[in-house]
Amino acid sequence: METEKPKAWIGIDPGKDGAAALLSEDAIDYFDWPGDSVQAAKEIGRWLEDYHISLAVIEKVSARPGNGSVSMFKFGTNYGVWHGILSAFSIPFTLLSPSQWQKGLVTPTDGNEPKQRSLTVARRLFPKAELHLKKHHGRSDALLMAYTARRKG
Secondary structure, eight states, rough: OOOOOOEEEEEEOOOOOOOOEEEEEEOOOEEEEOOOHHHHHHHHHHHHHEEEEEEEEOOOOOTTTOHHHHHHHHHHHHHHHHHHHHTTTTOOOEEEEEHHHHHHTTGGGGGGHHHHHHHHHHHHTTSSOOOSSSGGHHHHHHHHHHHHHHOOO
């Protein structure tokens, strides 16, 4: 008789320095964007071997003034890759803007700028996670989106 897999939730920061994170009742896991869609799909597939993914959150972001067209095209490509991976694995997902997933979680008192704020909160919620460098903001955002996914159901 097959045992039921534990529930887990995923958060995805689709940026070039982004990451994906998995949060279950008793574990966390994450990986930085590998720059390769096949490798990203393998990592998600590995998670599916051990967990039933209830919901994923992908950060819904839009173009910002000052971002070049090449940069935005690359970002859009990553965004589409994550949609494709989750759809191919039949993982339900929702798109949330930064203000939506940060609501009630990240506050201005957590730091001087957005990346620092998410690192501060993620370090507090996930003290064992490797978030000691500023460049780990993709991991912190992904972990906090997974946390938001868990709160949503």
